[in-house]
Amino acid sequence: MSTIVFPDHHSAVADAETLKKAFHGWGTDEKAVIGVLGRRNALQRKLIRQAYEELYEEDLVKRLESELSGDFEKAMYRWILDPEDREAVLLNVAIKKKPAVDYRTIIEISSISSPDELLAIKRAYQKRYNRSVEEDLAQHSSGDLRKLLVGVVGTYRYNGEAINAKLANSEAACLHNAIQNKAFSDEEVIRIITTRSKLQIQATLNKYKDDYSSSITKHLKVEPSSDYVVALHTTIRCITDHQKYYEKVIREALRLAGTDEDSVTRVIVSRAEKDLEGIKDVYLKRNSHSLEQAITKETSGHYKAFLLTLLGKQD
Amino acid sequence: MSTIVFPDHHSAVADAETLKKAFHGWGTDEKAVIGVLGRRNALQRKLIRQAYEELYEEDLVKRLESELSGDFEKAMYRWILDPEDREAVLLNVAIKKKPAVDYRTIIEISSISSPDELLAIKRAYQKRYNRSVEEDLAQHSSGDLRKLLVGVVGTYRYNGEAINAKLANSEAACLHNAIQNKAFSDEEVIRIITTRSKLQIQATLNKYKDDYSSSITKHLKVEPSSDYVVALHTTIRCITDHQKYYEKVIREALRLAGTDEDSVTRVIVSRAEKDLEGIKDVYLKRNSHSLEQAITKETSGHYKAFLLTLLGKQD
Numbered sequence A, B: 001m002s003t004i005v006f007p008d009h010h011s012a013v014a015d016a017e018t019l020k021k022a023f024h025g026w027g028t029d030e031k032a033v034i035g036v037l038g039r040r041n042a043l044q045r046k047l048i049r050q051a052y053e054e055l056y057e058e059d060l061v062k063r064l065e066s067e068l069s070g071d072f073e074k075a076m077y078r079w080i081l082d083p084e085d086r087e088a089v090l091l092n093v094a095i096k097k098k099p100a101v102d103y104r105t106i107i108e109i110s111s112i113s114s115p116d117e118l119l120a121i122k123r124a125y126q127k128r129y130n131r132s133v134e135e136d137l138a139q140h141s142s143g144d145l146r147k148l149l150v151g152v153v154g155t156y157r158y159n160g161e162a163i164n165a166k167l168a169n170s171e172a173a174c175l176h177n178a179i180q181n182k183a184f185s186d187e188e189v190i191r192i193i194t195t196r197s198k199l200q201i202q203a204t205l206n207k208y209k210d211d212y213s214s215s216i217t218k219h220l221k222v223e224p225s226s227d228y229v230v231a232l233h234t235t236i237r238c239i240t241d242h243q244k245y246y247e248k249v250i251r252e253a254l255r256l257a258g259t260d261e262d263s264v265t266r267v268i269v270s271r272a273e274k275d276l277e278g279i280k281d282v283y284l285k286r287n288s289h290s291l292e293q294a295i296t297k298e299t300s301g302h303y304k305a306f307l308l309t310l311l312g313k314q315d
Helices: A012-023 A030-037 A042-056 A060-067 A070-080 A083-096 A103-112 A115-129 A133-140 A143-154 A165-180 A187-195 A198-212 A227-240 A242-255 A261-271 A276-287 A291-298 A301-310 B012-023 B030-037 B042-056 B060-067 B070-080 B083-096 B103-112 B115-129 B133-140 B143-154 B165-180 B187-195 B198-212 B227-240 B242-255 B261-271 B276-287 B291-298 B301-310
Strands: none
Touching: A012 A030, A012 A042, A012 A060, A030 A042, A030 A070, A030 A301, A042 A060, A042 A070, A060 A070, A070 A083, A070 A261, A070 A301, A083 A103, A083 A115, A083 A133, A083 A261, A103 A115, A103 A143, A103 A227, A103 A242, A115 A133, A133 A143, A133 B187, A143 A187, A143 A227, A143 B143, A165 A187, A165 A198, A187 A198, A187 A227, A187 B133, A198 A227, A227 A242, A242 A261, A242 A276, A242 A291, A261 A276, A261 A301, A276 A291, A291 A301, B012 B030, B012 B042, B012 B060, B030 B042, B030 B070, B030 B301, B042 B060, B042 B070, B060 B070, B070 B083, B070 B261, B070 B301, B083 B103, B083 B115, B083 B133, B083 B261, B103 B115, B103 B143, B103 B227, B103 B242, B115 B133, B133 B143, B143 B187, B143 B227, B165 B187, B165 B198, B187 B198, B187 B227, B198 B227, B227 B242, B242 B261, B242 B276, B242 B291, B261 B276, B261 B301, B276 B291, B291 B301
């Protein structure tokens, strides 16, 4: 469930005018910007961008970039874009990351999105960069990690409800066999995880747990680990319980000495219109304090105010 | 260009009635069936199927299966389906082929279709089989061939016009280097061929030819060859000049002692509404006799009559 209550009716023109006023003169009225944009859904934001462009012959996204700064600017830039366009930008940033690709974000976006959402993101990526996600990703990664990443991004997974129990059985055994032999990057492991439907993988991993008295994710906690094994583990978590996965991402990001704002922003902005309410519940259960409390403690300024608005705080 | 001149106006109901009459009594009036269905485009055939179902509460596809036989039945079954559904069936047959996948057909469909056509085929596949093409293909293939096939099927290629000349330069060198070292299944070779846009690959291969005085396809004619190398060769031909590729498929299929009707049918049925006219031209230039003449000589009966109708023959 979304954390934000969006108005049923709003005037894109009035919203554009409010924003223009907030930009006026020296300094910016950030509170007004948050008050408008933080409470509009993706379609409403798109209409505001269009109205603003028509009224003032100016690109709202660019204007926001020049008016805002720091983590707040970055979060607002992510939020103001169409969702598929935002995810395309996040993917591109993750692929271009130095010294190595940010595989967590890549896996997160490609494994948690539905097949048709992922397709829309791929189309947005091509429109923006004149290249496919697949070619950029394949170019910037290598080895086993590449096989896994190109697989999860490339496959247009079956999204229906049909499950093959016999297959779940045999592939659970296949996974277990590989893992027992520490052949984590066995081609069959990659094949199963990157091509089967999420429900089928779920069924296979349930069978795994039944037959071998432990979850596969526990069996993947090995030392020494590698980027590939962590990536495989991440993929499985994203497929089987993405809210729990997100809770951990945000918990660890907030726990760091400097706070990992990029991760905090990514989870809150990407999920606010989807299931952030559920992630908040998981967070509360796990940490005995609310996500709002943690955000209040660990962030500051307009950035904090914006995140709290996206988390559903009313004035 | 399509070989068939479709009527601008037709009555789906009248066509359905003609078909019902053709099925009536003992024996079938195949000529009437060909006269109607052989001269209707995909949308018109769909409307005829619907009209037939409404009028007679009977599935036209099933009725045709019971009325017709042999290669004619098979060809009509391919033709009567929606194009993306037909290609999905062809893909499934190719993947399930024993003792090994029919990689030519898989490469042909995935490399010659546009990215959005391929996507429509993948959706039709899922609707029909409750699984993704990717998972079936990955399950039924292995080794280097699997990497190549899953790559060409999986990638949603960029289909725009942007070409990166510098990249074409470096990747031409990369391909040449691998091929000189007989590392045909080098990961970089597979990466380039399976993920780059078709125009980008074209540019890379032109550069290859300029820099190394021979086409890559010539360099791939090696002894001993392997399924993988032939598949790589096929992929490149499908991407760079698919009409020439189809000409060869049909030429070799007709040249065989028994005639490979499946291949003849596949090319003619799949391309009749697209560019069969161009394939006919290439065939004529290469063989000094027309494709119609070859079909007339090598096939017979209603099958022959149907193929000739799809090739544009008027009564």
